[in-house]
Amino acid sequence: MTKEERIENLNRLSGTDVRKCMKCGKCSGRCPAFKEMDIKPHQFVSMLCNGKIDELLECEAIWNCLSCMACVERCPRGVAPAAVVEAVRDTVVRMQGKNGIKAEEIPPIVDELIPQQLLVSAYRKYNK
């Protein structure tokens, strides 16, 4: 997959129109995991918009995002930063091949603050 295709793919996967972002930063203003994220929610939108996806694909933030959807809820422009995070996460997982996620791999990469619901949904999603 070329970079352009990957960008297009990320846009499609996220289902959100990143060009609608007016760069107000409200998403990051509300993000409960802001401090843990090396790339902030608003940057996800901005970087996808600017095609800086290599950084996104290598970042840690995708594993720290809680998928709490606060950013989606608050965005005045109907952009869904969490969906972009999700799209990057999916892409990374798919790039790793069909390994998915194994139950024994979960404990080291998460801490006990992560909601149980998220674990279940993540497991269902990545373990196919």
Place this chain on the structure above:
Amino acid sequence: MQEVTEKKEFTPTIVAFCCNWCSYAGADLAGSSRLTYPANVKIIRVPCSCRVNPMFVLKAFQQGADGVILCGCHPGDCHYVTGNYYTRRRMALLYSFLNYMGIEKERTRLEWVSAAEGARFSAVMNDFVKQVAELGENKRLTDLRVKEGE
């Protein structure tokens, strides 16, 4: 012998009646906003949607139109106070009746488009053209004589 197999894609003929004050202005706005819609949509300017006589709709079909769309101000916003309320009743009954006669309901449409809704005008036209194109040529309400010699 080489056969010409190039198939011409069906482009429907669409007649759009637009009221001068809202929908025609909406179409103008679509134009000045460079919002495209297919060229087979041709607009006829009428002062108010209530000027559109069912005879005009039938005339369009007779002459080979594949779809007829009528656009006016949103109910309550009619430049002539109540014109579009009458339009709404007339067309509701006419469209329903045409369908009762077996005319495909997808060929007729009424949309309220304000002067500020250029984007909507374009979206409505794109959608209607697509809908009529999927349906194909109007064969049920056309007058074969007009196409003689084609």
Place this chain on the structure above:
Amino acid sequence: MLKIAKERLNELYAKINESMGLFIPVKKAGEVNYAVWSEGKEVSLETLKTVKSPKNMFFPQTENMMKFKQEGKNIEVVDVRRDYVEEGKLFVLFGVKACDYKAIEVLDKVFLAEPIDTYYQNRRNATTIVTLACSRPEESCFCRVFDIDATAPQGDVTTWLDNEYLYWQANTEKGEALTALVKDLLEEGGEKEVEAQKEATKVIIDKLPFSNLDLSKFQPENLNELFEAKEWEEMSEACLGCGTCTFVCPTCQCFDIRDFKTHEGVIRYRCWDSCMYSDFTLMAHGNSRTTQMQRFRQRFMHKLVYYPSQNDGLYSCVGCGRCVNKCPQNLNIVKVIKTLGGKDND
């Protein structure tokens, strides 16, 4: 005399249809009218009166006369007439009753007289007429008044129908040619049955209420008196001015010429018109007949006085009774004849 079993009639139609166009009474949506035959259509020879008469065959309700093709600022006139005989395209008109056959004679006098109507002539020449005798006339029939024998109509071929057979007798060259075409399907016989049927039918015709109408008053010399008759006012009072009587009439021959705009230019066509209509013979100055009474009078005066005075006494009514059956308000020519025709009507 030849005959063919009723259940084989479809074979007969199919055979004719192989080389000729066949027009025959066909039932569609409950009503019987002449139409082009094709396999599967419901032929109804038993129907006494088709709604429209067979005149439609030679004088269609609408007929293109010419076209004007427009290209830029140029106009080309296109002749759309077809000489069917020349093209070898021939037709058979099947099942014509005696009255309707007589009506064609009335029309011939109009359309085939100079100047000849070539549209009519082209169709007429290309057509072989097969008539069918009546066996069950009804109360609205009065062809006998016009010296028509419903039991033995003329035509290129005359046929009779009973419960088992259609009997066939060629009268003319055209008729012989058609007989030759279908001879494999026909067998000899039937003279006796036909005679019996004729006799039986004549008995009924004698009993018909209108069989003895008195037309004696309808003479050219009485034209003015008839025209001025005060009874027209009353007779026409309920007339709606619709064209039903005219359009079901086998002898009405008036038409209007109109233009139709096409994508390429104009089609000039003619279509039946009715003297009952308020815009009939509309001219720039207005209309010559402004009231429904005048229009009503025109129609019957034409049938019973004007036409015969110009055609050796031939009435342009054949007593088919369609108007009697179809007038929405039950007005008809019989009432006119009874009112103005002569003393013996009382």
Place this chain on the structure above:
Amino acid sequence: MQRIGVFICWCGSNIAATVDVKKVAETIKSEPGVVYSENYQYMCSENGQQLIKQAIKEHNLTGIVIGACSPRMHEATFRKAAEEAGLNPYMVEIANIREHCSWIHKDMDEATEKAVILVRTAIAKVKLNAPLQAGESPVIKRALVIGGGIAGIQAALDIADAGFEVDIVEKNATIGGRMAQLDKTFPTLDCSACILTPKMVDCAQHEKIDILSYSEVEDVKGFVGNFSVKIRRKARFVDETKCTGCKICMEKCPSKKGLNTFNMGLNNRPAIYIPFAQAIPNVAVIDPEQCIKLKTGKCGICQKFCGVGAIDYEQKDTFVERQYGAIVVATGFKPIELDAFNEYGYNDNKDVITSLELERLMNAAGPSNGVLLRPSDNEHPKVITFIQCVGSRDTSGCGKPYCSKICCMYTAKHAMLIREKYPDTQVNVFYIDVRTPGKNYDEFYRRAVEQYGVNYIKGMVGKVYNENGKLMVQGSNLIDNEQITIESDLVVLAAAIEPEPSVRKVATLLTASIDTNNFLTESHAKLRPVESPTAGVYLAGVCQGPKDIPETVSQASACAAKVIGLLVKDKLKTNPCVAMPDENMCNGCSQCANVCAYGAITYVDKEFRIGGGKTEIRRVANVNPAVCQGCGACTVTCPSGAMDLKGFSSKQIMSEVEAICKK
């Protein structure tokens, strides 16, 4: 024989870039009836019009078709040109090959083909056009201004100064509007009352101005030059002619717990009240929802104390009907409701307020007499955080998609005023963009930052929450790429503004078009910004779009100029494209009158010849061309087709249909 001339405009490259204009002009030459076909860079230019006029004369044209921009743009221009060349102006048709063709299609062949069809369609129509003569209707030399805010006041004063009578209809008990609620005004920090109240007084004293306060427009009939307006004068239960504004009733009224709406509900007022000290008219009004006498029949204290006997508990709504030549709509705005924005905690925390509430808190006549105290505990706030764009530029559905335009400036004003009056206060402003186009505007904002040390933070607030009595404002600082939480004493929300909701009813009555945000639509965004598409109706202030005071005043004066321009005329040309019955075919069935919104159709008995030298009397329709607006509703309801519309006749429209469908 028709002699049609066709003129195809390039509109520079606007049309010519996508439509092969030369080919269109050439193709059209072979159309029957067309004797002249030309193309030119700018048909609407002086030279272009000259070309048209010359062709009309030289080629003896009987009708012309212009392939150009929308008829809504230049139809009048070309009609005038035709008239100057001696051709009836209604023998002109426009084929819209710009907005409806060149601008929306990209493919040259496709656009050219469509342009040809559009021109042919216009030719088909113009061939059936008939010369029309515009009629005349008188102009009533009186104007109505709906709304008594600064826009309405300014428009009324300007019109009255030109010598015309003006009525101001204001739904509240006093004129003054939103501006009366403001403390200071940007960018010069004048006291709002100081500059507004003299104008209010001027209005009250102007012999040409009649203020109908506490009144609403109930019904509008008629048309430009001749509107008939029914106005409801709501019962104020106080005789306006007797009340002296002494306020004794306010002191004595026992029911004092009403929310003071003028102060944004931040304090209370009695049931009988004068909205504020400088109210015009300075007359009390009783709130029937709150008045004990009106609710229970017992009390009547104010009546007892009123020295002039002005109190009248029996007063009922009354109606006045007046005639006007022109109407100015100046209905103003209100801040949006903030229920959908619970992240800012407006409903849960007394100390989260809107900017308009802050205006009242800082105003000397406000609930705290100009001392800035926070509502919860009347303490001086030490840290004040402003949040911009609350509900503005919001496409999520909670707020408004547009920029409210005034918030950046008034927030800078607030910040500056606070820092000046209370230098120990820390002021933070969360912003997305600071928008300051306008004379001395950016300088004003920069002063707030540079001179007054206001802390502007680029970023948006995600949440305001209460933690141990403190307001925690959590948001992003995008420049530093960090998330911050500011402990604040007072949070001020720059709530989006929206048109006053009553504008919808006014728009419907006036048949003025309105957009999806309830702003009234102007006739042309650039060239006719103060006129509604409905002739004789003009727009001033925020009812047309967000704007600040200087802009509002400019627009109001512009409106006034338009109104004066209309009222100085004695007669107006009327639209000749009106309905016209063919009496010979009319049945007199009354269907047409049933659908006529203007009452333009009446019936008369007429004698007709029916042939045979006889006549009959028939009832037939008669259209008053000065009243008919030409909508065509009657034409469709007429079963016999007797009713037709001039300029848009059935035959014309059907020939357009034919031309379009022709392959």
Place this chain on the structure above:
Amino acid sequence: MKDVELKMLERAKALLQSGEVARVIGWKKGEFCYDPAPASFESVEEMENGFVYNWFCGANLSKYLIQMAKKEGKTAVFLKPCDTYSFNQLVKEHRINRENVYVIAVECLAKLDVEKMKAKGVSFITDVEVVDKDVKVTTAYGVETLYKPDVVLSKCAVCTKTHQVKDEEIILHERPEREVNRFEEVEKLEAMTEDERFAFWREQLSKCIRCNACRNVCPACSCVKCVFDNPASGIAAKANDDKFEEQLFHIIRAFHVSGRCTDCGECSRVCPQNIPLHLLNRKFIKDIDTLYGEYQAGEESEGKTPLTTYTEGDTEPNDVFNGEAK
């Protein structure tokens, strides 16, 4: 029936004799028992010679009043229940001056359709007698009994109408109350697919000969000049032959009378090709009832029709198909 006829005759004669009315509009004997024609009677003699009221007096006399009521003196008219709706509608449209008309409401226990009888195989009819639901037909070929509901006019089959206007009434036999759904046939068509409906109407309308009987008999089609006769209308036509013309004619006609059609059923009665034209008008009536509330044209002699009024919340045309709002 004979008793009713006698009573009518007696009343009409009295009215003429007293000079209260100048003429009476009723039915006149025809050539057979089944073909009475509308007629006006100006004297007692005329009444005695020709007046008839029998099972075949289906014609709606109200339209004749447009002309008749313009004449000198008052005109008396016999109106069956269904006819009174047309009368009211014409008064509403100012086509008849109510003052000039004396309405005698006459009973109707449904009228017979001679075409339907003939279609059952009887011909050469000489006499018809009705006893309850039996129609005894004497013909030259014998006597046959037909089941009345099979041979009544289409309009009578679903009639529940009552007199809406009367100056006096002649009702000797009460019509039994009954429950009918007059929209049943319309519903059947609605239940078909588009293709089936198209085929149905195509077949029916292809029979049309454009004789204009439906239009000319229709009390709602009272135009001084019909659009189809007016070359200036842009749709004038006489031609029947192409499939479009009949559709155009019947659609426009149905639209023009929508909201005004009282469902008197005359169009179907007079059609020489027996096209069920009432099903066109009845569709409009059904849609109006469903979308805008039940409305029966001709119940009142003033006010607006459903198409000349509106409510702000009317259903959108795109949402209305097959008589149902989405």
